[in-house]
Amino acid sequence: MQVLMSVKEAGRLAVLSQVLQRQLSQAQAAQQLGLSVRQIKRLCRRLRTEGEAGLISRRRARPSNRKIAQAVRESVLQLVRQHYRDFGPELAREYLAREHGFIHSSETLRGWMIEAGLWQPKPRRAARVHPARARRACLGELVQIDGSHHDWFEGRAARCCLIAFIDDATGRVLGARFEASESTQGYLGVLERCVAEHGAPLAIYSDRHAIFTKHDREDPVPTQFERALLQLGIEPICAHSPQAKGRVERLFQTLQDRLVKAMRLAGIDGMAEANAWLPGYLAAHNARFAVAPRQAADMHRPWLGSRHELSRICALHHRRSASGQGVCRFEGALLQIEAGQAHAPRAGAMVEIVQFADGRLELSWRGQILRHRAWGWHEHLKGGKTVDAKAINDRVDAIVLKERRRLARLAAQIEHQDAQRRAGIYTPDGGAGAPRVAAQRYGLRPARSAATQSP
Template sequence: MSERDLGRLKIIEDIEAQRLSVVQGAELAGISRRQMTRLVRAFRDNGAAGLISGKRGKPSNRRYTDGYRDYVLELVRLHYADFGPTFALEKLAEDHDITVSKQTLRKWMTDAGIWKTRKERRSRVYQPRNRRDCFGELIQIDGSHHWWFEDRGPKAALLVYVDDATSKLVHLWFAESENAFDYFHSTKDYLSEYGKPLAFYSDKHAVFRTTHVSNKDATTGMTQFGRALHELNIDIICANSPQAKGRVERANKTLQDRLVKELRLRNISSIKDANAYMSEFMADYNARFGKAPRNDKDMHRPFSEHDSLDGAMCHKEFRTLSHTLTLRYDKVLFIIEPSDFTTGLARKRVTICDYPDGRLEIQYDGVTLPYRTFDKVQSVNRAEVVENKRLGPALDMIAAMQAEREVSRSQSAPRRTGQTGHMF
């Protein structure tokens, strides 16, 4: 008997002993007088056992049949074996027109060994931090390396931008690796759509932070990405631990679950196709998991007249022009075309702008200078006279020499995704 039944038994015994009336007993038990009368009658007929419901221990009349349960579990095993109950239920409703309660599916999956309860999973402790008040006040940014396409494609990095106030995804971009050029490209797209946030919040990846810091010059020791944000008057804050930027870390965990499966269901196996699908995925994700900010104000700022988004989001290095108007970059000699303007630039400091799309510009005080190149690595020897029968071996030797020149590029120069050497 349950504790409730034992309490009712004590009340009924007092009624039978005339220490309580039926009305008083009903009030103590919290039931109606009519119900108490039925319980007293059942006690007189069958004793204490009469207080126990005859339906106890028997299956509900509204329960699903075993065949229906097995059918649902078979669909889950076949299509959604690594889905959580909530996500699996959404897909069962969308694709198979199956509607059961979330708790019912959770129990079925737990009993079948498909899903583990929270107690069975290892718990993690994260230190709490209040959200920011406004949208665009703080954007958490991170790169997630994962087998996003499973065995259908290569391992890739997903650059994730999450608003701290709302937990909404503001930008997603797939790249082959997590490097400065891909962050330039994706950040440029995000800034073009929303404007400038107050600050980015990142980890201590080499793209965001360097240990070579000077107290004399605020820009000395900045990474290329940090310098680009500084030019646009955007701050970047580096977290001391992954738990500190838990918003984007938890988003990464959700993406590695849901996004992988969405890509699988759509048979997407390339970075190009995945990037084309990101806007649709973000809209659905934000509708499900986005939160309303405490303050409706949008803290994104418009670009000012002196801001140059394209000019900031590039790799910049500085060189001093020689008396002959030349400079070296990545083992290539750049020769500035002489003119009335460039002739006076000898011994002047110029800026080399290496863009993510492969363009390279040499600028002085914002003016782009025309140039031509002389590649010392690809210096040409005097052509050799080769007989027809020796043409095959000669071509083989030329191919080997070209391959050697290709890998002799400077290893310290910036590299884009998949780039083996600069082409000018």
């Protein structure tokens, strides 16, 4: 019978053979093998009586004393198949531990899932092409912001965009919100909540999209987002590449895996429901992934003004000229400034119009609020026609959907008319019967054939 030995056991055989041939003493063999002299005597005794097979471990081919019962393994795999089939081993272990009392390690579950065909082992990551930048030292020094367009609800609702703000020093998600599209108003809304809850950071790091900066360096007028940052005393910084703001990019990679599955298990099927549920998830996410800063100081500056003042800063600001009658035109509406106000603007003055997220409008001139009344004039102009590059796809998708609905209604009408003709009904309010022959042509009566037409 062929004896299979491990490398360790083969090394012991070579040394013990020298002991039996009296080329080495037992003390020298014990020193080479790292064993006691007493153990060397036992191994020499086995080698004399049983031969080379005596050096093979007695535990070979026996199950471990700590082996997990097969029934436990099958029950865990059944839970994974039912609830966590597309989960990774680490994420599945977290849910199993929280929901089902699983007490074993991620590597144990990983091995089970690989053997059961529920997980494919991934190759090792390639070396980083872009070296990682060191984190900032303090919380609130730098906040990275971005938006991610994704099928967050896995087809249960329309695709949308998640806008997120993440602190560079700790990796803590300071704020996030689902929006229909990546827009200026969406970013301003998250900014308002972050400043109200945490304070104003020293700097915000974004990409170079038109929401955040203008490509014409000679244009002195800031964008809406830049104007809000300047009023809050926050320094805007733009990145030259996505890799430069890799922390927020990696955040979205994590959320597109974990957040999507969490909303599926929680039964979240829409943006409004998701936004109400999101703060609790972010608290658990920060407890799991956020790290402590190198320095304990918090560089956020608390907001000392009123919430209305903050909402006004984080709204959209426009300028319109007032007519001689005190009327401003804005997005198809006529805004009539009420007479009798001591600080009413003169004709031709540029009035500032503040457009809040909920649709409210506020008029002011030289810092004084103006009472006004609004009349809808051209409803098709409401909301404006200007759309930036990040929102163009959503606008076109809405147009395509409207056209498809129109074509579907038209197809249904044609199908209904064809069914009526097959039933012998040729007028909208007539009964079944042969088509009437009359000079007038109306309703659903088909055209007469060439044979019946008069010359």
